[in-house]
Amino acid sequence: xxxxxIRHVSVKRGDRHLVNDISLRISGGTLFGLxxxxxxGKSSLLRAVAQxxxxxxxxxxxxxxxxxxxxxxxxxxxxxxxxSGELAWPxxxxxxVGLGRMxxxxxxxxxxxxxxxxxxxxxxxxxxxxxxxxxALAQTGLSSLAQRPLNQLSGGExxxxxxxxxxxxxxxxxxxxxxxxxxxxxxxLSVMELLxxxxxxxxxxxxxxxxxxxxxxxxxxxxxLHEGAAVATGExxxxxxxxxxxxxxxxxxxxxxxxxxxxxxxxQSSHADSTGGHPxxxxxxxxxxxxxxxxxxxxxxx
Amino acid sequence: MxxxxxxxxxxxxxxxxxxxxxxxxxxxxxxxxxxxxxxxLFHAGPDNLSPADLASIDRGARLHLIVTxxxxxxxxxxxxxxxxxxxSGAALxxxxxxxxxxxxxxxxxxxxxxxxxxxLYFGLASISVWxxxxxxxxxxxxSTLLLALFARRSSSNxxxxxxxxxxxxxxxxxxxxxxxxxxxxxxxxxxxxxLMGSIADRSFDDIQLCLPFALAGxxxxxxxxxxxxxxxxxxEEAQSMGVSLxxxxxxxxxxxxxxxxxxxxxxxxxxxxxxxxxxMLRRATGYQPARLxxxxxxxxxxxxxxxxxxxxxxSQGFELMLGVVTAxxxxxxxxxxxxxxxxxVTR
Numbered sequence: 001x002x003x004x005x006i007r008h009v010s011v012k013r014g015d016r017h018l019v020n021d022i023s024l025r026i027s028g029g030t031l032f033g034l035x036x037x038x039x040x041g042k043s044s045l046l047r048a049v050a051q052x053x054x055x056x057x058x059x060x061x062x063x064x065x066x067x068x069x070x071x072x073x074x075x076x077x078x079x080x081x082x083x084s085g086e087l088a089w090p091x092x093x094x095x096x097v098g099l100g101r102m103x104x105x106x107x108x109x110x111x112x113x114x115x116x117x118x119x120x121x122x123x124x125x126x127x128x129x130x131x132x133x134x135x136a137l138a139q140t141g142l143s144s145l146a147q148r149p150l151n152q153l154s155g156g157e158x159x160x161x162x163x164x165x166x167x168x169x170x171x172x173x174x175x176x177x178x179x180x181x182x183x184x185x186x187x188x189l190s191v192m193e194l195l196x197x198x199x200x201x202x203x204x205x206x207x208x209x210x211x212x213x214x215x216x217x218x219x220x221x222x223x224x225l226h227e228g229a230a231v232a233t234g235e236x237x238x239x240x241x242x243x244x245x246x247x248x249x250x251x252x253x254x255x256x257x258x259x260x261x262x263x264x265x266x267x268q269s270s271h272a273d274s275t276g277g278h279p280x281x282x283x284x285x286x287x288x289x290x291x292x293x294x295x296x297x298x299x300x301x302x
Numbered sequence: 303m304x305x306x307x308x309x310x311x312x313x314x315x316x317x318x319x320x321x322x323x324x325x326x327x328x329x330x331x332x333x334x335x336x337x338x339x340x341x342x343l344f345h346a347g348p349d350n351l352s353p354a355d356l357a358s359i360d361r362g363a364r365l366h367l368i369v370t371x372x373x374x375x376x377x378x379x380x381x382x383x384x385x386x387x388x389x390s391g392a393a394l395x396x397x398x399x400x401x402x403x404x405x406x407x408x409x410x411x412x413x414x415x416x417x418x419x420x421x422l423y424f425g426l427a428s429i430s431v432w433x434x435x436x437x438x439x440x441x442x443x444x445s446t447l448l449l450a451l452f453a454r455r456s457s458s459n460x461x462x463x464x465x466x467x468x469x470x471x472x473x474x475x476x477x478x479x480x481x482x483x484x485x486x487x488x489x490x491x492x493x494x495x496x497l498m499g500s501i502a503d504r505s506f507d508d509i510q511l512c513l514p515f516a517l518a519g520x521x522x523x524x525x526x527x528x529x530x531x532x533x534x535x536x537x538e539e540a541q542s543m544g545v546s547l548x549x550x551x552x553x554x555x556x557x558x559x560x561x562x563x564x565x566x567x568x569x570x571x572x573x574x575x576x577x578x579x580x581x582m583l584r585r586a587t588g589y590q591p592a593r594l595x596x597x598x599x600x601x602x603x604x605x606x607x608x609x610x611x612x613x614x615x616x617s618q619g620f621e622l623m624l625g626v627v628t629a630x631x632x633x634x635x636x637x638x639x640x641x642x643x644x645x646x647v648t649r
Contacts, residue, residue, distance in 0.1 A: 050542050075544030085536035088399035089589035102532055102543050149589070165535065169543075 002028045002062055002077075002172040004049070004204045009057035011044045011228075018044040019055070020228040026206065026221070028172070031199040033219035033236075034208045037249055040225040042208045043083055046175050049206070050080040061173060075103035079171035083178050083208075085162055090151035093161050097136055100168030101129045136168040139194055156183045163191060173204040180211060192218040212253065212264040216240050224248060240264060308593055311586055315600035319381070322607045326380075327373050329614050334365065342369040371505075378509055379501045380610050381603040383569045384579075386516050386561035388602020389595055391576020393523045394446075396530035396591030397554045398453050398462060401581060402639070405562045406573035406632075408462070409469030410445050414559075414566035416473040417441030419493055423480045435511055439563025445469050446555040454551075499570035499625020501610060512564040519560030520599065526553050527592030534591065572625045574632020575602050581639060 004026045011019040019041040026032045034042040048055040051066055051074060059066040061077060079100075087096075137143045140160045150158060159182050166174060176195065180188040192214050199205040199220070209215045215222055216236040224231040224239050226248040232239040245251050245266075254265040327339040334342075342365040387405060394403040394410075405411045417437040421427050427434045452465040477497065484490045529550045532540040537547060565572070579601040580594055587593040606624075609631070613622045 047538070052538050052541055071541075071544040071546060075542065078542065080539060080542035082536055082538045085539060086399075088534050088536075089584070089591070091534065091589040095588055095590060096534070099532055099535060099543070102528060105528070162535075165539075 002202070002204055003060075004173055004206070005060040006049060007058045007060070009045065009048050009055055009059065011041070011048050011053055011055045017041075017228045019048060019225075021057070022223070022225075022230055023057075024223060024233070026204050028202045028204050029199055030204060030220045031196050031218060032204070032206045033215045033222045034206065034225065035210070035212070035215050035222055035239075036225035036231075039227075040248075041228040042225055043177050044228075045225070046080075046177050046206065046208055050074075050078055050175050052080070072103060076169070077172045079166040079169040079174045081163060081166040081174070081176040081179055083181070087150050087158060090149040092146070093142060093148050093150060093153070093164075094133065094137070094146040096150060096161055097142075097164045097168050098129070098133050100136065100165040101132060103169060104129065132168050132170050136164040139167060140164040141190065156187055159183055160187065160191070163194075167194075167198070171203075174198060174206070176205070176207045178208050178210065180209065180214065188214060212240060212245075212266065213262075216262045216264055236262065246270065304588070304593075308587075308597075311583075311597055312600060315597060315604060319600060319604050319607070322604060322611065323377055323381075326377050326607055326611045327369055329611060330368070330373060332368060334369070338365055339369055342366045343374075375504045375506050375509055376501050376610070377607065379504050379512075379568060380607045382509065382512060382516050383501060383565040383572060384575055384602035384604070384606025385599035386519060386565040386602075387572060387575040388579035388605070389520060389523050389599040390558040390561040391602075392580040392591070392594045392598035393526060393530065393554050394558055394576070395580055396526075396533065396594070397450075397551065399533060400462065401584075402463060402577070402636075404574065404577035405442075405558060406571070406575075407470075407577060407636070408445075408449055408466030409471075409473060410442050410449070410558060410562050411566055411571050411573060412470040412473035412477075413445035414438040414442035414563050415497060415571045416476050417563070418567055418570075419477050419480050419497070422493055422496065423484065423489070431507075431511060435515060435564055435567035438567040439515065439559050441473075442563040442566070443555060443559035445473070446558050450551050450555055495623070496570045497625070498623035499572040499628070500621075500623045501569050502621060502624075504568065508568045512568040515560045515564035515567075519557045519564065522553055522557035522560065524595055526550060526557070527595055530554075530591035530595075570625055572606070573629050574636065575606055575628060577639070578632055578635055579605055 004024070006022060006024040006026075009019060009022050010017060022045055024032075034045060036042050044053060047053040048057075049059050049066075051059075051071075061069075064073070066074060066078075134143070137146055140163055142157070142160055142164055145153065145157065150161065153161065159179070163176070163179050166176065174195070179191050179195070183191060188211065195205050195207055196218050207219070209219075219236055221234065222236050222239040223233045224244055231248055232241075232244050240255075242253065242255070245253050245264075249266070250270045251266050252268055252270060254267050256263055256265075324336050324339055327343075328334045328336060341362065345362050345366040390410075391404045394405065394408065395401055397403075415438070417440060418434050421434045421437045426437070448469060449462065449465060453462050455461075477493075481490055481493055484493065529540070529545045532543045532545045533550070534540075535543070541547060580598045583597045583601050584594060587597050606628075609627055610624055613624060613627050616622060
C-alpha cells in the first residue's frame with residue numbers, strides 16, 4: 001500500500017510563506033482533506049506535493065523521494081486535478097479523458113518516446129487504456145456523454161470530465177484541488193463518494209475542500225491551514241471545533257448530527273455578533289427556536 | 303477507429319495533393335495534358351543539355367525539360383512552403399492554446415522577413431547562399447521566443463495577440479527603414495518584390511536551400527504532438543502528466559522558426575496559410591492538436607498549390623504575387639473567425 005510522506009514542506013513567494021513547514025503522513029486508504037480560508041495555502045501545498053511549485057522540504061511516495069523522481073515516474077503515480085482548467089479545444093469527452101492515459105503510453109510515434117520510458121515494466125501494468133477510460137467515464141456518470149464535444153457540456157459536466165481525466169491516470173495518489181467547486185449538491189455528494197471509494201481501494205486521496213460539511217462527513221483526516229501554517233490536523237471532529245472555526249474563519253457555525261453523520265452549517269461571521277446577532281455557538285448545546293433555525297430534533301426523518 | 307479516420311483524412315488530402323500537382327504541372331504558357339505531364343516526368347531526359355539546344359531536341363525531351371526544370375520546382379516549393387506554414391500554425395495554436403495564433407499574425411513571418419531583408423540590404427546574400435535562410439530563421443526564432451515569454455507572463459490571449467501586433471509592426475517599421483535607406487531603386491524593387499511572396503521562377507537550388515531546414519522543422523513539430531495534446535488540460539495538469547513545458551516551448555519555437563524561416567527565405571512573406579488551414583481541419587481531426595499537425599501540413603500544401611494555380615490561371619501577361627493573393631483571401635477569413643469566436647478571443 002502506498003504512503004505519502006510530506007516532511008517540512010514550505011513554499012515561499014518573495015518573503016512571504018505561502019506554505020510554512022507542513023509535515024504530514026498519509027497512508028493509502030485515507031481520504032485526506034485540506035481546508036482553510038482563501039489564501040491559506042491549500043492549493044500551494046497540493047501543487048508542491050505534485051512537484052509543480054518550487055518548494056523546500058521533501059515528499060516521499062513509498063520509498064521514492066518525489067523531488068528526485070523523473071517527471072514520467074511521477075506522472076504515472078500522481079494524478080493531479082487543477083482547481084480550474086480552461087478547456088482549450090472542444091474535443092470529444094472520451095478523447096479528453098483518454099489524455100489521462102498519456103503517462104502509460106509505451107510508444108506510438110517514434111519521436112515521442114521520452115527518457116524514462118524504460119521503467120514502464122517496474123510499475124504494475126495498468127489495465128488496458130480503453131478499460132481505464134471506460135471505468136473513469138462510468139465512475140463519473142459520463143458514459144452517455146462520451147462522444148459529445150466538451151463545449152456542449154455544462155460547467156458541472158466539464159468539471160466531472162476533468163475529474164474523470166484525473167481518474168483515468170489510475171495513479172496511486174490522487175491530488176484534487178476543489179473538485180466540488182462548480183458542482184450542484186447532488187454531484188458534490190457523488191464526487192465525494194467517488195473519492196471515498198477511490199481511497200478505499202488503497203489509494204492516497206488528498207482533496208482541497210471549502211464545504212465544511214463535506215469535509216467532516218467524508219474525510220478520514222483533515223488539515224486546517226491558516227496563512228500557510230497548520231492550525232490543526234487529525235480527525236474531522238478534532239479539527240473542526242468551534243474554537244478553530246472561530247479562529248481561522250472568524251465564523252460561528254451550527255454543528256450537528258443527522259443519522260450519525262456530522263454536519264456543519266456556517267451561520268454567521270463574528271462581525272455580525274458585535275452588531276447584535278444571535279450567539280450561534282450556543283446552538284450546539286441549546287436549541288434556539290426563536291430564530292427559526294431548523295434544529296436536529298426537528299429535521300423530518302423519513 | 304481513430305487511426306482509420308486519420309488514415310482516411312490524410313489519404314484524402316494526399317490524393318488531392320497528387321491530383322493538384324499533376325494539374326498544376328499542366329498549366330503554363332504551353333498547355334499540356336495530364337498524359338503529357340506524366341510522360342514527361344518519367345521520360346529519361348537528355349544529359350547535359352544547354353537551353354540553346356532546346357530547339358533541336360524532340361518533343362518528349364523538350365516537355366521533360368519544361369516540366370522538370372521549370373514547373374516542378376515551383377510545385378514542389380509550393381508544397382514545402384504550404385506545409386511549413388500550416389504545420390507551424392497548427393503547432394503554435396496548440397502551444398498557445400489559441401485558434402488565432404499564426405506565424406504571420408504573431409509577427410514571426412514579419413521577423414523572418416526582416417532577417418532576410420537585412421541580408422538583402424547589406425548584400426550578405428552574395429557572400430553565401432546560406433546566410434539568407436539562416437538569418438531569416440534566427441530572427442523568426444527570436445520573435446517566437448519573445449512571444450513565448452509574453453505567453454508565459456500572461457495567460458490572456460489578448461495580450462499575446464497584441465504582442466504579436468507589436469512585433470509585426472516593429473519588423474514592418476524596420477523593413478520600411480531598410481527600403482527607405484536602400485542605395486538604388488533596384489534594391490528597393492528587389493526587397494519589395496521579395497516581400498510580396500512568390501514561388502515563381504524557382505529552381506531546384508531553392509528547394510535544396512529550404513528542404514533540409516523545413517524537414518528538420520517538420521520532424522521537431524511532429525514530435526510535439528502528444529505533449530500539445532496534453533497541454534489541452536492546462537499547463538499545470540500537463541506538467542503533472544510528465545510534460546516539460548520548457549522543453550515543449552523550446553521544441554515548438556525551434557520547429558516554427560525552422561519551418562517559417564525556411565519558407566520565408568525562399569518564398570518571401572506568405573500569410574494566413576497557418577491560420578486558415580488548421581482551422582478548416584480542426585473539426586475533422588477531433589480538435590486534437592497531435593492529429594492536426596500532419597493533416598495541416600498536407601492541407602497547407604494543397605491550399606498553397608491551389609492558390610498558386612488559380613493565380614497562374616488568372617494572371618495572363620502579368621504576374622500576381624502569391625503573398626498578395628493569400629492575404630486577400632486570408633484577411634477576410636480572419637475577420638470572420640474573430641466575429642464567430644468573439645467569446646473565445648476575449649476569454
